[in-house]
Amino acid sequence: MAGAGLEAALRAVPYPRAVAAALAAAAVAALLPYSIQLRTPQSRLDDPMAAARAVRELTRPGDGVLFMPARRREPILSSPGEFRGLKELALARHAVPSGTLHGIELPAPRIRARMLTVQRIAVVMDPPGRPLDDTPQERMKRDVLDRSFRRCAEREVRGMVVVLYARPGAC
Numbered sequence: 001m002a003g004a005g006l007e008a009a010l011r012a013v014p015y016p017r018a019v020a021a022a023l024a025a026a027a028v029a030a031l032l033p034y035s036i037q038l039r040t041p042q043s044r045l046d047d048p049m050a051a052a053r054a055v056r057e058l059t060r061p062g063d064g065v066l067f068m069p070a071r072r073r074e075p076i077l078s079s080p081g082e083f084r085g086l087k088e089l090a091l092a093r094h095a096v097p098s099g100t101l102h103g104i105e106l107p108a109p110r111i112r113a114r115m116l117t118v119q120r121i122a123v124v125m126d127p128p129g130r131p132l133d134d135t136p137q138e139r140m141k142r143d144v145l146d147r148s149f150r151r152c153a154e155r156e157v158r159g160m161v162v163v164l165y166a167r168p169g170a171c
Contacts, residue, residue, distance in 0.1 A: 003072060038157035046159025050103035054155035054162040055122045061085035064118035068125040068141055069133040072160065073102040075124055080104070089114040089121065115144045119170040120152070123163045 034046045052075040055065060067073045076083050077095065078125065090111045093104040105111065115121065123145070145165050152162040152171035164171075 047157050048075040048078040051075040051124050051160045051162055052082035052155035054157055055124065056082040056143050057121045058153055058155065058162060058164040059086055059120070062087070064089040064115065064121040066090055066121055066123045066141055068123055069138055071102050072106050072124045072126065086122070087118060089118070090141065108136040111137055112140050112144050116148065119168040120164060121145070121149060123165060125161050125163065127159065127161050
């Protein structure tokens with residue numbers, strides 16, 4: 001109805017193209033501040049780039065990395081260079097070859113076996129208070145971390161937490 005009303009109004013003025021151009025310019029001017037704000041880091045719910053930097057600061061080559069839940073894999077997709085030298089412990093197939101957004105994870109027993117091959121694991125996870133995923137893979141990750149690793153360091157970033165776990169004595 002708004003479009004029909006605008007069309008009728010434009011037919012009633014002597015220079016409809018000039019009026020339409022002025023209306024378009026006014027709309028752009030009115031929406032520009034909002035559009036610019038949407039493109040700032042502060043407008044996002046999380047900051048995958050900051051999480052990737054936190055992983056780099058907390059780890060050393062040969063450490064493992066996990067994403068809990070698996071959908072938290074966006075930092076490695078945004079900044080793969082920050083993860084160079086780390087072992088992604090749960091991933092079976094990357095996103096692009098698997099035709100998925102976050103890739104495909106290994107079965108739970110294989111994740112466990114991979115986790116037990118490293119001394120330290122950086123975990124990118126949801127902030128506290130979010131519901132835990134109840135998949136076999138996520139349950140296995142939590143169980144192995146609880147039984148075999150200790151928290152060494154933690155970095156909170158917008159919308160995520162990066163926690164470094166290590167075997168006792170390996171922090």
